[in-house]
Amino acid sequence: MPELPEVETFRQYLDATSLHKTITQVEVRSTQILRAVTEKELQEKLVGHRLQSTRRHGKHLLAEIDDQSWLTIHFGMTGSLYYFKNMDKDPPHDRFLVTFSNSYHLAFDCQRKLGRIGLTQSPLRFIEERKLGPDALRIDSTTLDAALAKRRGCIKQTLMNQQVVAGIGNLYSDEILFQSKVHPESRVQTLEAETRKRIREEIHDVLQTAVACRADFRRFPKHYLIHQRYVGGRCPRCSTELERIRISGRTAYLCPRDQETPFSHLGLTDIS
DNA sequence: CGTGGCTCCTGGCGGC
DNA sequence: TGCCGCCAGGAGCCAC
Numbered sequence: 001m002p003e004l005p006e007v008e009t010f011r012q013y014l015d016a017t018s019l020h021k022t023i024t025q026v027e028v029r030s031t032q033i034l035r036a037v038t039e040k041e042l043q044e045k046l047v048g049h050r051l052q053s054t055r056r057h058g059k060h061l062l063a064e065i066d067d068q069s070w071l072t073i074h075f076g077m078t079g080s081l082y083y084f085k086n087m088d089k090d091p092p093h094d095r096f097l098v099t100f101s102n103s104y105h106l107a108f109d110c111q112r113k114l115g116r117i118g119l120t121q122s123p124l125r126f127i128e129e130r131k132l133g134p135d136a137l138r139i140d141s142t143t144l145d146a147a148l149a150k151r152r153g154c155i156k157q158t159l160m161n162q163q164v165v166a167g168i169g170n171l172y173s174d175e176i177l178f179q180s181k182v183h184p185e186s187r188v189q190t191l192e193a194e195t196r197k198r199i200r201e202e203i204h205d206v207l208q209t210a211v212a213c214r215a216d217f218r219r220f221p222k223h224y225l226i227h228q229r230y231v232g233g234r235c236p237r238c239s240t241e242l243e244r245i246r247i248s249g250r251t252a253y254l255c256p257r258d259q260e261t262p263f264s265h266l267g268l269t270d271i272s
Numbered sequence: 273c274g275t276g277g278c279t280c281c282t283g284g285c286g287g288c
Numbered sequence: 289t290g291c292c293g294c295c296a297g298g299a300g301c302c303a304c
Binding site for chain 1: 274275276277278280281282283
Binding site: 274275276277278279280282283284285286287288 | 290291292293294295296298299300301302303304
């Protein structure tokens with residue numbers, strides 16, 4: 001699940017619960033979720049120290065440790081954070097558990113173990129090492145245009161490429177393209193300047209709206225695709241039955257009437 | 273270098 | 289009811 005809005009919500013949650021408290025214990029319950037770090041290294045860095053601030057870049061959450069280094073959290077498809085006092089509230093797939101001096105715990109729950117916990121010296125260094133593009137909420141149209149100019153392939157995949165722009169996954173790419181009225185298989189090279197501008201604006205609007213809703217789909221505007229994103233769902237604008245297609249292994253939902261490709265009337269979807 | 277396919281994981285669900 | 293294959297909102301790696 002976690003794309004930019006979810007991760008931003010986790011960041012705010014971590015801010016509200018876990019800053020400025022001395023860490024007394026660190027437990028790795030599944031070593032598969034460690035990225036280039038050992039349990040011992042995490043314990044040495046964290047125990048006796050405090051988290052003092054947070055940052056987010058794309059789908060990555062970074063927490064500053066009061067010794068000049070940073071804890072990095074990536075949520076994979078099923079990662080989540082829980083702050084609680086009694087261990088009977090420990091979530092079912094707790095992979096990484098931090099205990100504070102007030103005897104509360106912060107758990108990284110991750111059913112599918114695709115999330116990752118690591119350490120880095122600075123956010124900038126982390127972003128450079130991972131070759132992440134600009135954060136999707138902060139990217140400007142000039143930068144996005146320049147990034148798109150270098151790309152071939154279809155727009156949905158490009159928006160989901162974290163090196164082009166960081167933070168957009170499968171769900172929000174569908175929503176952004178639906179709101180932009182652009183077919184997900186549209187070739188990036190064929191998009192006109194005005195269309196690219198519209199996409200840039202929808203990236204910002206959709207993600208900003210989702211953050212404001214704390215990524216709770218039930219609170220999203222009625223005209224959002226998310227509410228109808230299932231087999232048999234209908235377009236919130238024109239009631240046409242939504243189409244479900246696969247784009248390089250990922251499921252995409254779209255309105256075949258609102259999101260036509262420029263050449264779809266000829267039966268062509270690939271003109272590159 | 274860019275792109276598409278495979279793979280890592282676990283668990284829920286529909287079909288037989 | 290039980291079993292099996294498929295699918296899920298991510299992304300690293302590898303072959304072309």
